[in-house]
Each structure stands twice: as structure tokens, then as C-alpha cells.
Amino acid sequence: xxLLIGTLFxxxxxxxxxxxxxxxxxxxxxxxxxxxxxxxxxxxKTGTTDIDPYARxxxxxxxxxxxxxxxxxxxxxRTDDKxxxxxxxxxxxxxxxxxxxxxxxxxxxxVNGELAPNSVHRHGFTSQEIxxxxxxxxxxxxxxxxxxxxxxxxxxxxxxxxxxRFYDTSVGVATKEGREVPMPAIATRSCP
Amino acid sequence: xIRWLLLLLGGVLLGGIVHLAxxxxxxxxxxxxxxxxxxxxxxxxxxxxxxxxxxxxxMMPFMDPAFAEAVCRYDLTQGPLKLSVPLSTAxxxxxxxxxxDVAYYAINDRxxxxxxxxxxxxxxxxxxEMPENENITAADRLIVESxxxxxxxxxxxxxxxxxLMPAAQHAVAAARCKKTEEAKASN
Numbered sequence: 156x157x158l159l160i161g162t163l164f165x166x167x168x169x170x171x172x173x174x175x176x177x178x179x180x181x182x183x184x185x186x187x188x189x190x191x192x193x194x195x196x197x198x199x200k201t202g203t204t205d206i207d208p209y210a211r212x213x214x215x216x217x218x219x220x221x222x223x224x225x226x227x228x229x230x231x232x233r234t235d236d237k238x239x240x241x242x243x244x245x246x247x248x249x250x251x252x253x254x255x256x257x258x259x260x261x262x263x264x265x266v267n268g269e270l271a272p273n274s275v276h277r278h279g280f281t282s283q284e285i286x287x288x289x290x291x292x293x294x295x296x297x298x299x300x301x302x303x304x305x306x307x308x309x310x311x312x313x314x315x316x317x318x319x320r321f322y323d324t325s326v327g328v329a330t331k332e333g334r335e336v337p338m339p340a341i342a343t344r345s346c347p
Numbered sequence: 348x349i350r351w352l353l354l355l356l357g358g359v360l361l362g363g364i365v366h367l368a369x370x371x372x373x374x375x376x377x378x379x380x381x382x383x384x385x386x387x388x389x390x391x392x393x394x395x396x397x398x399x400x401x402x403x404x405x406m407m408p409f410m411d412p413a414f415a416e417a418v419c420r421y422d423l424t425q426g427p428l429k430l431s432v433p434l435s436t437a438x439x440x441x442x443x444x445x446x447x448d449v450a451y452y453a454i455n456d457r458x459x460x461x462x463x464x465x466x467x468x469x470x471x472x473x474x475x476e477m478p479e480n481e482n483i484t485a486a487d488r489l490i491v492e493s494x495x496x497x498x499x500x501x502x503x504x505x506x507x508x509x510x511l512m513p514a515a516q517h518a519v520a521a522a523r524c525k526k527t528e529e530a531k532a533s534n
Contacts, residue, residue, distance in 0.1 A: 161350070161354050164354050164355075164358065165354045165355075165357045165358040166358070166361070167358070168354075168355060168357075168358025168359060168361075169357075169358045169359075169360075169361035169362040169364075169365055170362070170365065171362065172358065172359050172361075172362025172363070172365070172366070173361070173362040173364070173365025173366040173368075173369065174365065174366075174369065175362075176362065176363075176366040177365075177366050177369045177370060177373075180366075180370065202450045202453075203450065203451075204449055204450075204451050204494070206449055206450075208370050208371055209370060211374045211447070211448075211449070212369075212370045212371075212373040212374060214374070214380060214381070214448050215373050215374040215377035215379075215380040215448065216373065216377065216379070216380075217408055217409075218379045218380050218381055218383075218384055218407055218408060219381060219407050219408050219409045219410075220381040220407055220442075220444065220448060220499075220501060221448070221450055222442070222450075223442040223443070223444075223451075223452065223453030224450070224453065225440075225442075225452065225453030225454060225455070226440045226442050226453040226455060226503070227440075229409075257438060258437065258438050258505055258507070260411055260413045260414075260505075262411060262412060262413070264408075264409060267408060268408025268409040269402060269405060270400055270401065270405065270412060271402060272402035272403075278402075278412045279411075279412060279413060281413045281505070281506075281508065282507075283437075283507035284507065284508050318409065318411075320411060322438055322440070322455070322505065323438065323440075323455055323457060
């Protein structure tokens with residue numbers, strides 16, 4: 156009887172620890188080889204055959220197709236520069252320059268990867284659509300209500316994710332973080 | 348007391364094995380991964396344009412709405428495949444994935460010539476079986492080796508502004524993926 160209870164106890168612990176760890180790893184986007192610049196994170200290796208098992212499990216679970224490294228690289232931001240989660244009811248300012256690439260796109264997603272509904276059907280910008288300052292830098296206001304300049308509507312959702320994708324770029328696995336990959340700053344300006 | 352601590356330790360160690368096993372098995376058993384999602388709408392060896400992602404409906408999460416996209420779900424058991432993609436005005440790329448969604452190759456319009464990306468997709472075995480003389484005349488041909496017999500080709504064209512989306516959609520819809528023999532016969 157003691158043996159039976161002991162075995163059951165061990166198996167229950169194993170199930171809780173094992174499945175719990177898997178659940179946590181997959182719900183927190185845990186992959187190796189992250190490249191983080193400011194609040195922007197990319198996983199260039201996920202777009203190659205060197206993809207790690209955690210990233211593969213994550214792809215299988217979410218159903219997304221990674222950008223192949225020869226095509227481009229995708230950076231994701233979930234918080235502003237102060238670590239505050241991106242809130243669709245606030246005005247958030249994106250400003251600065253981007254690393255060299257033939258094209259880039261900026262897209263706003265709900266946390267689950269769906270596009271956020273809004274009245275003007277705008278979900279992002281491409282590098283050709285953006286209005287820049289004389290020095291080549293730009294700023295985008297991510298806000299629930301219309302703003303002058305480059306306005307990216309949030310539709311008022313509570314949490315969102317920004318994706319900045321660079322196409323035909325030298326940014327990749329061998330890129331060193333720092334001056335050669337300048338990423339736009341993210342600042343929350345005002346909240347209701 | 349010590350007995351229970353040992354059992355707990357044993358449980359945690361066993362849990363580690365369970366964790367690793369589930370992480371490795373998951374991609375093999377997934378039913379909601381990109382390849383499985385596209386299987387019902389994409390017949391084998393045929394280019395199928397994907398509907399534009401909208402907030403209500405998208406084939407996959409995190410699709411880039413600035414791109415027109417088409418897929419060809421391929422099967423090389425019957426022989427190599429010939430892929431041709433006409434270039435759109437801005438940026439066109441072709442990415443190759445195995446049936447487990449691992450990206451193994453990608454090419455963009457910069458590497459293509461004469462207004463189209465044209466390449467042959469085959470397994471390493473089919474590549475080595477290619478006749479010698481054909482291999483020489485094929486020196487200027489682009490050959491991609493697929494590590495798996497089945498997989499996905501994603502064809503993407505950028506619409507730099509929304510007004511150019513119809514042109515980009517037109518370009519990806521005009522892409523062709525066919526068995527090499529059939530492509531030869533129709534030429």
C-alpha cells in the first residue's frame with residue numbers, strides 16, 4: 156500500500172511538473188537565440204533549419220508560419236520603453252530610425268495575433284507610406300482616436316503587440332546588438 | 348519524511364523528462380499548425396491565393412497585412428516540381444517550409460532575373476539522379492533541395508500602399524507550381 160501511494164505521488168508530481176513546465180514555456184514565448192534591442196525582440200533562428208525545439212513547439216501550437224531568414228526578420232514589442240504593457244486606450248509614440256532594409260512594415264496585432272478591428276481599416280504602415288522628417292527619422296502615434304501625422308489606430312483594445320518586420324535586410328543571426336541596428340523608441344504619452 | 352522528499356525529487360526528475368518529451372512530440376502531433384490549417388484549402392502541387400487577413404478571419408495568426416500571399420502545398424513523391432513566380436512591382440519573396448513548418452530556404456526578387464523567379468524543387472535523391480548532361484545545361488537553373496517529401500511554398504508580394512494590393516494579389520495568383528514533366532509538356 157505504501158509503495159502504491161508512493162508511486163502515485165511520484166507520478167502525480169511528474170505530471171504536474173512536466174506538463175506545467177511545457178504550458179509555461181509555450182505561454183511565455185520561450186525560445187532560445189532571442190535578439191533584443193530596446194523593447195523589441197526577434198528570433199532570427201526561428202526562420203532557419205537551426206530552429207530550437209521550443210520555438211518549433213510554439214509554432215505548432217500557435218499555427219503561425221515564421222518569416223524565413225532569407226526573406227526578412229520580425230521584431231515584436233509588447234511593452235513601452237518603461238516596461239509598461241502597450242495599452243490601446245493610451246496614446247503611444249513610436250519615434251526614431253530603423254536598421255537598413257529594402258522595405259519594412261509595422262503592424263498592430265491583438266495579443267493572440269489577430270488584427271485589431273478599427274473604423275478606418277488600417278492595421279499598419281509600410282516604409283513607403285510613412286511621412287518622415289528631413290533627417291529621415293519618423294514618428295508614429297498609436298492611439299484610439301485620430302491624430303495628425305502617422306496615426307496607427309488601436310480600436311481601443313486593452314492590450315496589443317507591435318510587429319516591425321524588415322525585408323531584404325542584413326539584420327540576422329550574426330547581427331550584434333547596438334549601433335548598427337537602431338530601433339524606434341516606444342513611449343506612452345497620455346492615458347485616459 | 349526523507350522517503351517523501353526522495354519521492355518528490357524522483358517526481359521532479361521524471362517531470363523534467365515528461366516536459367522535454369512533450370516539447371519534442373508536440374510539432375509531430377499538432378493539428379492546428381500552419382501546414383494542417385492550409386491542408387483543407389490547398390490542393391497538392393497547385394498555387395492557391397490566400398484571402399487577405401482581416402480582424403474577423405485570417406488563415407494564420409501574425410500574417411502581414413501589407414502582403415498578398417499564395418501557397419503551394421507540394422508533394423515530390425511523383426517527381427520534381429517547377430515553380431515560377433512573376434515579380435510584382437515592389438518586393439516579391441518565395442519561402443520554403445517542410446511539412447512541420449520549418450523554414451529551410453527563401454529567395455527574393457533581387458536574386459531573380461528576367462521578370463520572374465523560376466526554380467526547380469526536388470529531393471536530394473532526385474537531384475543526384477538527374478542525368479549528367481542535363482545537370483550541365485542546368486547550370487544556370489536554380490535548384491532547391493527539399494529535406495522533406497511534402498511541404499509548403501509561400502509566395503509573398505508586398506503592396507507598399509493599399510492601392511497597390513490588387514496588383515500584388517494578381518502577381519502571386521499568376522505563380523505556377525507544377526511537376527517538371529508537365530511544365531515541359533506545356534512549353
